[in-house]
Amino acid sequence: MxxxxxxxxxxxxxxxxxxxxxGALFFIVGRGMVPKVVDTVxxxxxxxxxxxxxxxxxxxxxxxxxxxxxxxENASRANAQALVAEAKAEAGRxxxxxxxxxxxxxxxxxxxxxxxxxxxxxxxxxxxxxVAAEAAQDIVHRLAxxxxxxAQAQAAVKEAMHHG
Amino acid sequence: xxxxxxxxxxxxFSIEPLGGTANWEIAGYNIAFTNSALxxxxxxxxxxxxxxxxxxxxxxxxRWQMAVETFTGFIDDxxxxxxxxxxxxxxxxxxxxxMFILFANLLGLLPLGVVGVHPFTFTSHFTxxxxxxxxxxxxxxxxxxxxxxxxFFSLFVPHGTPLPMIPLIFIIELVSFLVRPxxxxxxxxxxxxxxxxxxxxxxxxxxxxxxxxxxxxxxVGIPSFVLMIAICALELLVSAIQAYVFALLTxxxxxxxxxxx
Numbered sequence: 001m002x003x004x005x006x007x008x009x010x011x012x013x014x015x016x017x018x019x020x021x022x023g024a025l026f027f028i029v030g031r032g033m034v035p036k037v038v039d040t041v042x043x044x045x046x047x048x049x050x051x052x053x054x055x056x057x058x059x060x061x062x063x064x065x066x067x068x069x070x071x072x073e074n075a076s077r078a079n080a081q082a083l084v085a086e087a088k089a090e091a092g093r094x095x096x097x098x099x100x101x102x103x104x105x106x107x108x109x110x111x112x113x114x115x116x117x118x119x120x121x122x123x124x125x126x127x128x129x130x131v132a133a134e135a136a137q138d139i140v141h142r143l144a145x146x147x148x149x150x151a152q153a154q155a156a157v158k159e160a161m162h163h164g
Numbered sequence: 165x166x167x168x169x170x171x172x173x174x175x176x177f178s179i180e181p182l183g184g185t186a187n188w189e190i191a192g193y194n195i196a197f198t199n200s201a202l203x204x205x206x207x208x209x210x211x212x213x214x215x216x217x218x219x220x221x222x223x224x225x226x227r228w229q230m231a232v233e234t235f236t237g238f239i240d241d242x243x244x245x246x247x248x249x250x251x252x253x254x255x256x257x258x259x260x261x262x263m264f265i266l267f268a269n270l271l272g273l274l275p276l277g278v279v280g281v282h283p284f285t286f287t288s289h290f291t292x293x294x295x296x297x298x299x300x301x302x303x304x305x306x307x308x309x310x311x312x313x314x315x316f317f318s319l320f321v322p323h324g325t326p327l328p329m330i331p332l333i334f335i336i337e338l339v340s341f342l343v344r345p346x347x348x349x350x351x352x353x354x355x356x357x358x359x360x361x362x363x364x365x366x367x368x369x370x371x372x373x374x375x376x377x378x379x380x381x382x383x384v385g386i387p388s389f390v391l392m393i394a395i396c397a398l399e400l401l402v403s404a405i406q407a408y409v410f411a412l413l414t415x416x417x418x419x420x421x422x423x424x425x
Contacts, residue, residue, distance in 0.1 A: 002178035003289050003357075010179045010200075012193035014291040017201035021208045022296070025264060030256030033215045037236045038255065040221045040229075047223060 173364035262411035269403030297349035308421035
């Protein structure tokens with residue numbers, strides 16, 4: 001077994017080189033590089049954690065804003081509906097006034113027309129009376145040969161027409 | 165009849181000075197640059213390159229960076245689990261220890277023999293594993309006495325020990341504590357050596373069996389070869405497990421020193 005057979009002649013060189021090389025490794029790799037590697041890992045971990053926290057915060061913010069937007073939206077919708085209702089009512093009122101104005105105007109025209117018709121009829125009636133009186137004068141003259149004065153004929157005609 | 169293969173399963177563990185450094189000395193101690201030292205150096209270079217490749221420090225890591233971070237994270241988690249928040253400051257040592265042993269074990273298994281180079285597994289030498297174990301044990305002692313002073317000896321008296329039992333328990337616990345560096349060193353050394361000897365012996369079966377004739381080749385050579393492949397896979401696993409065990413036990417022992425019971 002060389003480990004034992006060569007022990008006396010090699011132990012010092014084994015110890016020397018091991019301590020030298022292992023010591024160098026410890027300082028270069030262990031103290032020099034490993035902390036940086038570990039540091040990178042922990043930096044990444046904190047980065048990930050903070051990113052996640054930021055994402056969570058952003059999400060909550062978005063939720064809040066959506067809620068606020070919804071409230072605003074509902075309010076403005078109600079507002080718009082109120083405006084529409086108001087406009088409708090206003091339009092209805094205006095229609096009504098215009099309709100009633102037109103109605104009064106029509107009524108006035110109608111009454112006017114009625115009056116005119118009445119006047120025309122009265123005139124026509126009086127003309128008929130005159131014509132009837134003259135006709136009656138003429139008829140009496142021809143039948144009875146009596147000359148009836150115009151005023152008498154007219155009164156008789158009026159009385160007959162009044163009696164229907 | 166082909167000649168017997170000269171397979172010496174122990175030859176792979178022999179240490180040879182390289183390139184005329186056999187007589188290098190410091191204060192009378194030989195410090196020849198041996199094949200063992202060469203493979204320590206190779207391991208160190210490979211490990212440094214590996215970790216350096218993961219130093220791009222990108223927020224979105226590439227594959228290599230991911231691999232390095234997996235290893236540091238693995239050791240970091242182990243220290244957090246065993247020692248607690250205090251464990252972070254031992255990360256450089258335990259990480260270096262774990263990766264050094266792991267890379268040494270794995271590099272020692274490389275089939276470089278096919279190109280004529282022979283990898284040397286220095287973790288199969290108890291001189292090396294012993295030094296590593298002593299370093300770990302020294303850290304435990306230094307941390308324990310620095311942090312708790314003489315109170316550290318209460319580690320050897322578990323809670324609730326009846327008064328008459330204390331001297332006996334103290335001695336038993338003390339012995340089990342003092343055995344730790346030996347068990348730590350021997351476990352790794354034996355596991356690595358056993359695996360390599362087994363592979364070497366099986367390879368001699370393959371060579372000798374096949375040389376002894378076609379019948380032996382089919383009956384002995386091929387099954388041995390199949391077994392070798394399976395054991396190579398097992399050895400890869402053992403390499404990782406032994407490195408893990410070494411690091412895990414080191415962190416458990418440091419936990420004793422940090423937190424007592």
